[in-house]
Amino acid sequence: MMIRRLRKIVSRKKDNALKDEVFTYYTAFYDPSAKEPHCNCKICPGPENNLELLTIDHKRKRTKKDNLSGTSLYKYLKENDYPDGYQVLCFNCNFGKGLYGRCPHLWKDNRNGS
Ligand SMILES: [Zn+2]
Ligand SMILES: [Zn+2]
Numbered sequence: 001m002m003i004r005r006l007r008k009i010v011s012r013k014k015d016n017a018l019k020d021e022v023f024t025y026y027t028a029f030y031d032p033s034a035k036e037p038h039c040n041c042k043i044c045p046g047p048e049n050n051l052e053l054l055t056i057d058h059k060r061k062r063t064k065k066d067n068l069s070g071t072s073l074y075k076y077l078k079e080n081d082y083p084d085g086y087q088v089l090c091f092n093c094n095f096g097k098g099l100y101g102r103c104p105h106l107w108k109d110n111r112n113g114s
Contacts, residue, residue: 016051022074023054026088039090043105048090057089057097 023037030040038049040057048054056073068076077086089097096104 018071018074018078019051022056022077022082023051023088025082026056026086029082030087037088039093040087041089041093041103041105043103044090044093045105048092053090054088055091055094057087057094058085059087060085 020037024034027034027037027040031038036049037051037054039047039054041047056077077083093103093105096102096107100107
């Protein structure tokens with residue numbers, strides 16, 4: 001079990017280094033005091049800082065290039081000197097935004113809205 005887990009980590013190390021670099025850049029872009037990647041949503045509790053649960057969010061309307069995802073997206077961002085219009089969001093915030101245009105932490109406020 002241990003060995004299998006280790007092997008998985010080693011084979012993913014290279015991709016994670018790139019991911020870490022890209023996410024650290026965009027996190028620090030909006031939060032200069034950040035020392036590690038975290039969700040850029042201001043109301044995300046925590047905020048989420050597990051790299052596995054973070055995604056790159058396209059702040060603008062998607063263009064053809066934005067069909068990239070995962071490692072090819074990280075490569076694209078790095079090779080293009082980290083263009084504007086991207087931010088780091090956790091899956092919750094990103095998914096919530098995609099569904100209702102707002103982060104899921106705001107849904108609760110809506111429901112309790114009295
Ligand atoms: Zn979040
Ligand atoms: Zn959020």
